[in-house]
Amino acid sequence: MSDPLRRIDALVEEGTLPTLKVRQQLRLAAGLTQTEVAEAIGVKRLAVAQWEAGRAQPHRGNRRAYAHFLRQLAVKYPAAAIEEASDEG
Template sequence: MSTAPELPKSIETLLNRAVGLPGPAERARLRLAGNLTQAEVAEALGVHRVQVARWETGRAEPRQPHRQAYAQLLHGLATRFPQGESDEMPR
């Protein structure tokens, strides 16, 4: 049986699962296709650059509210830069 202190964590877990994100490699591809740096993405989301790096390597997953904002950014980039259409060289 759930106790009151567990409720916020369980809700956070559900919210995190509810917002789908592409895999880590695709996250990096989309950022690069948009000619964005990790620092620019981090500043826009209000996190440290190292967090964006961790999200792009799969070492961490974003939590709310950053997850929702990151998902919106990635969706917008995916619309502009469908897979296979990027001429951007990895950097």
């Protein structure tokens, strides 16, 4: 998906998660640690680390909570929600 508006639309859809890079960019833009994100969602830090690294995906309720969390960060830090087209693989 190369169009920035389509990427943003995908980010705000219920349960849709942004790319791995954008997940981390949003967290860092907010100045949050993986531990802080984990505590907010109700999971262990390792889960957030795995979600950001693409080694695991959040399930059901955690996915909805994580997607909601990321949407809120995207509203607050819109520049962090954009992944440069040259960075996509």
